[in-house]
Amino acid sequence: MMTRYLLGIDNGSQSTKVTVFDERGVTRASARVPLRPNDTPRPGVVEHPEDDLWDSIGAATRAALASFDGRPEDIAGVGLCTIRFCRALLRADGTLAQPVLSWMDERVSRPYEPTNPEVRYVSASSGYITARMTGRFRDTAANYQGVWPIDTDTWSWVDEPAIPREMLFDLVDPGELLGTVTTEAAAHTGLSVGTPVFATANDKAVEALGSGLADDRTLLLSLGTYIAGMTTGSRNVPDAKAFWTNFACRPGRYLYESHGIRRGMWTVSWLRDLLGDEEALNAGAAEVPPGSEGLIAVLDWLAPVEAPDRKGAFLGFDGRQGRFHLYRAVLEAIALTLCGNGAAMAAELGTEFDEVLVSGGGAGSDVLMRIVADAFGKPARRAEGGAELGAAICAAVGLGVHSGFDEAVTAMVRPGVRFAPDPGTHELYRRLRQTYEQVRGYTDPLFGWLARQ
Structure with missing residues (x-):
């Protein structure tokens, strides 16, 4: 049976890391691209400059694929993990209406306040990158907490959210399909058009999954x-x-x-x-x-x-x-x-x-x-794995490479060196x-x- 390869994206606070794994969790290629320094034009404001998150994901994915022995079309699926607690304000076409607010920006500790008429959607950074990658306005439920109008028991939006429902993305669970790579995203990342992209969670939770x-x-x-x-x-x-x-x-x-x-x-x-x-x-x-x-x-x-x-x-x-x-x-x-x-x-x-x-x-x-x-x-x-492996595990579950999360973790996560006190x-x-x-x-x-x- 032909080996299936999975690409895990970990878009973190300081860099984007992209790794290609096989179905046993073995690393076949990887790359890391640093993020640019945050813009801090005044106290309390911390923003990612221009389109830095999407740019770094494109650069890191292209670099990982360049060092991969296989072809882009050999990538069976992508798991997408991004920084938690960021806020992205998007136009109707899914592009940024203004820079992404870092989790360190004081505004993300308060509910969204409409000040920019260009804003059509309000999402986490994972929703924004999903829109750029797939053209769809879907996101993982597991990257919304705090001031977001989420019901943490049902993993769904509350019945009457403070943000108009039409400004919020549709929510899916970790391991579910977000969409497929568009022609534009393929040119940006080097991935093949139509490659499935799967939901993960907030970056700490994805790291926990990949760590075992x-x-x-x-x-x-x-x-x-x-x-x-x-x-x-x-x-x-x-x-x-x-x-x-x-x-x-x-x-x-x-x-x-x-x-x-x-x-x-x-x-x-x-x-x-x-x-x-x-x-x-x-x-x-x-x-x-x-x-x-x-x-x-x-x-x-x-x-x-x-x-x-x-x-x-x-x-x-x-x-x-x-x-x-x-x-x-x-x-x-x-x-x-x-x-x-x-x-x-x-x-x-x-x-x-x-x-x-x-x-x-x-x-x-x-x-x-x-x-x-x-x-x-x-x-x-x-821990031998991290958020990139956790993202790849979500893709493996979504594709049916492994029958569920328990089987995927057993197959893909390896115990690391132990230090005794x-x-x-x-x-x-x-x-x-x-x-x-x-x-x-x-x-x-x-x-x-x-x-x-």
């Missing part, structure tokens, strides 16, 4: 621009305190997401650009004692809405520390913050995590994986976690005072 998260005894640490801990279940839990309920990338399932770190891995990238080569920084950080000799990082490089004066900081310099301490302190802050947030979520869900699954670019760092295992006191496993280091981190949980009680008044000067 399948039960509530595993915590997935998603190391992206926004870092969060996630687990999965079958209940919609609308009023939780330590987490919020999102749609999973399986119809009828939910993703429970802890409080997280805004600009999480962005901060790591920023520090790497200041301090030097990532490989050297990881090697040096591995030689720094746990606890970074008293240096701690407060990871607030982007203030939350409820504490707008909050800032990031390094605390505890005394002359012993160098650049490797700075780097390790950030990695420890990530692990200890998510350890506390994950524990609060587990307690509210009435579960306990047996293992920590780690996905995203930071999972490639052995020193970070060891810090995670030691902080949690649980085995940490490196060190009991002594875990005890040190257990004590240090209390410091991290209390430090903002001291830094918030300081930054509030500085903001008033």
Whole structure:
């Protein structure tokens, strides 16, 4: 039987990654194209410049197909995953009436307000890219949350949405057909005209699917621009305190997401650009004692809405520390913050995590994986797949390559390297976690005072 190839698109906050997989989940070609810096013309406004999302998807898809041993017509289907919480305002033909609003734009935290007469449709970024790719105004239900007029129990629009229904796209479940590649999109991406395109979900849920998260005894640490801990279940839990309920990338399932770190891995990238080569920084950080000799990082490089004066900081310099301490302190802050947030979520869900699954670019760092295992006191496993694989799994299910999501995950997701915790280091981190949980009680008044000067 001829091998069927699946193309997964992961349009993220910092880059677009496109990978060609076979039906067993083996990578056959891949490419990555960085996004351009966001436009920030005034405080609170964060926009993707011009048509950057669509341009990067076209460039990354063409590059992946150029390195693929097969032909474009060998691609059986496409899974489409884009950045969550963005807002796209479209003309009647599906093109942008104005730049896409980033998830960091303060306007996306408020319901849509009509100000531009050119706007005919209001959608998430996934709806916009679907329209460009297929010419159809359909989108996954699983990329709408928050201020969108979505019923999280039925995965459908509410009966009387605040946005006129004719301005909203039709909704489908993950794994359902969105449409097929148009002639114009084929020229832009290099895909064949008529290639089926399938719905996925929000990018965190697609990443969870591709990482192999399948039960509530595993915590997935998603190391992206926004870092969060996630687990999965079958209940919609609308009023939780330590987490919020999102749609999973399986119809009828939910993703429970802890409080997280805004600009999480962005901060790591920023520090790497200041301090030097990532490989050297990881090697040096591995030689720094746990606890970074008293240096701690407060990871607030982007203030939350409820504490707008909050800032990031390094605390505890005394002359012993160098650049490797700075780097390790950030990695420890990530692990200890998510350890506390994950524990609060587990307690509210009435579960306990047996293992920590780690996905995203930071999972490639052995020193970070060891810090995670030691902080949690649980085995940490490196995820071998991510959002591109999750998108390809959705295409595989939609095409019938595999009979359902369980079969597809079993066939296409492989377990990664496992890191065991060190009991002594875990005890040190257990004590240090209390410091991290209390430090903002001291830094918030300081930054509030500085903001008033």
